[in-house]
Amino acid sequence: MLNHGIGTWVNRRAQRMREDSAIAFRDRRIGYEELDERILRLADALRTRGVRAGDRVAYLGNNHPSFLESLFATTMLGAIFVPLNTRLAPPEIEFAVDNSGATTLIFQDVLLDLARAGTWSTSAQRRICVGGDDIPGVEDYDAVVASGADEYVDVPVTLDDAALILYTSGTTGYPKGAVLTHGNLTWNTFNALVDYGIGSGERVLLISPMFHVASLGMGALPILLQGGTVILHERFDPGEVLHAIQSEQVTMLSGVPTTYQLIEEHPDWATTDLSSLRHLTCGGSSMPKRMLEAYEQRGLHFSCGYGMTETSPGATAMPPHMSMEKMGSSGLKQFFTDVKIVGPEGGMLPPGDVGEILVSGPNVISEYWRRPEATAEAIVDGWLHTGDLGYLDEDGYLFIVDRLKDMIISGGENIYSAEVEGAIMQIPEISAVALIGVPDPKWGEVPLAVATLDEGAHLTAADVIARLDGRLAKYKIPRDVVFVDELPRTASGKIRKGDLREQYAR
Structure with a gap:
């Protein structure tokens, strides 16, 4: 294969586990062979419609199989996938589409009004709708998939090529497009496999939207690489989460403290069988002691972490058995990533001293899309200046103290x-x-x-x-x-x- 990027992952996995379940969505089960066929057909259909290596394909939608199909089909062609946050206002959507220069937009029918308001006057003049037809100037997604050939398209792709552009809120009023390469996502996946102990047969429940890099990078991609099952929920509902954990035998769950709190406060918490869960990951902020204790009473331990879009997203991860002893910490640097604390003059600080957190490694981006000045400010000598303040203790555990960027x-x-x-x-x-x-x-x-x-x-x-x-x-x-x-x-x-x-x- 000429393609060494993430776009080939499902195809390679399907050769080994054709009938195994790759995606569970509502009452639908999609095996690796079926998922691979749909990706191949979509890739060929996009290529027939003019999508080439380096082109940008935007996606506006909630957690849905078409998100992953579009991601892998786009990157199989060497094109760049641009997932859009569905919670943004139309002007924010419009900026991301035009700034990325996306020429193709795939969107869900339930977001038609947002797509019209935020993208109809942008560079994305080729539009494909998931779940909707008879929209003037818009093709039906399933019809597009069916029109493609079930043949592998081998386009040269290296680990240094761009795979995703993810827009982060801008400190100067304009969002920045973080360019994640195939290598960034691959090495981040390796970090997740090593630090979280993700094995084959895992079943991850995604309750956070995949347009956030945490859900995609720490959930969907590692599980699919290992041949596990990705269970998609379109929106977060604590009762539905508890039901799914028991009925789907979920082994891995990722969220933020708020989601875990709402799950624990639900009336079904005490009666739900949680014995299948092996991995609980948490980001966004530290987990309160009360919540750690509530979950540990059920035999569950957290791996809290620190990261951001620019680190694909992992930077540190807490070994689960240390969550109480190092409470308040975001854990150790991830296996293939380095973290250091520097003072105002740039010198590395000793354990316990508070300074800016810098991150380096193959999972760290090398640029912002069309923003050389922002790139030069954030990434210096291979180190990402996070703008966050923290310290490392004598054991190397990171503690977040404040945010330079407010x-x-x-x-x-x-x-x-x-x-x-x-x-x-x-x-x-x-x-x-x-x-x-x-x-x-x-x-x-x-x-x-x-x-x-x-x-x-x-x-x-x-x-x-x-x-x-x-x-x-x-x-x-x-x-x-x-x-x-x-x-x-x-x-x-x-x-x-x-x-x-x-x-x-x-």
């Missing part, structure tokens, strides 16, 4: 303050604003805006929230807006967000 993590979603502040500052009556995260029992933290008004202006919190509706994803819109006469500032004029957190984040 990022808010709400229910596992990243919210960058500058992006939201920029949108709020477009409201004429607002003279200044600062966004901070405040504690929330359900989501971990939610955004709060603290703002000042122009002299004589009158505005309510509801007014601000209403004007942001449709311009930003709902999870980015402040839960509340507090108006003050003056924001605290340093001598140089910078807003002292620490003061605001002390006052409001309690």
Whole structure:
């Protein structure tokens, strides 16, 4: 084979395990042979429609078999897959499509309105709809698949070639497209296999959307490489999760603290058979002691980790047997990844000293799409500057302390303050604003805006929230807006967000 990328994984696996279940979705079971055939046909159909190596194919949809089929078919051709966050507002979708230069869009029928509003005037003029037909100018997905030949298309692809572009919230108001290569995803998969002990026959339940790299990179790809089964849920429902764990004999579950809390608080928690579970992974923020204890009482141990889109996404992982002893830690550096802590001058700091977290390894991206200045700022001498503050203890375990970039993590979603502040500052009556995260029992933290008004202006919190509706994803819109006469500032004029957190984040 000339193709050494991830696009060949299902084809290679199907030669070994044709009848074994690859995907479980609703009442449907898709074996490796059937999945391989559909990928081959879709790849040929896309090629017939003009998709070539280096072209971008965007996907707008929830967890669905067509997501994985589109991913593997696109990368089999040497083209680049661009999964879009379905929670984004139309202008945000439009930016990602146009910035990536995607010429083909595959979307689900349930998202037709969002697809129309966010993509109809973009570069993606070839449109394919999953589950819908009779839409002017749009092809039916199943008909497209059926039109392709069931033949392997061997296109030269190296591990250095781009496989995905994933858009991250921008610290300067514009999202950045993180370019993940085939090598990045392959090495991240190796990290997951080694550090989580993923073997053949695993059954992972994906409750987080695959347009997030954690669900894709730490769940779907490692399991499919090993010949396991990926069980897809379109949306998170704690009762359905518990039912699936027992009925589908789930062995692996990934989530954020909020999802695990909602599962534990569900009435069926105490009566559900959880004995099949072997791997629980958690990211986004540290797991509270109460939750660790609740799961350990059921014989379950967490492997909490730290990472980001730019690390594909793993950087560190906690050995499950150490979750209580090293509570609050994000674990050890992953097997094929390096982590260090540096001070303001760039020198490496000793254990216990707080500094910026830097990550290096074959799973770390080498560029942002068409953003050389952002690339040069973030990646220096092969080390990714995460913008997060933390320290390593004497045993090498990482502890996260703060975020240099003022990022808010709400229910596992990243919210960058500058992006939201920029949108709020477009409201004429607002003279200044600062966004901070405040504690929330359900989501971990939610955004709060603290703002000042122009002299004589009158505005309510509801007014601000209403004007942001449709311009930003709902999870980015402040839960509340507090108006003050003056924001605290340093001598140089910078807003002292620490003061605001002390006052409001309690």
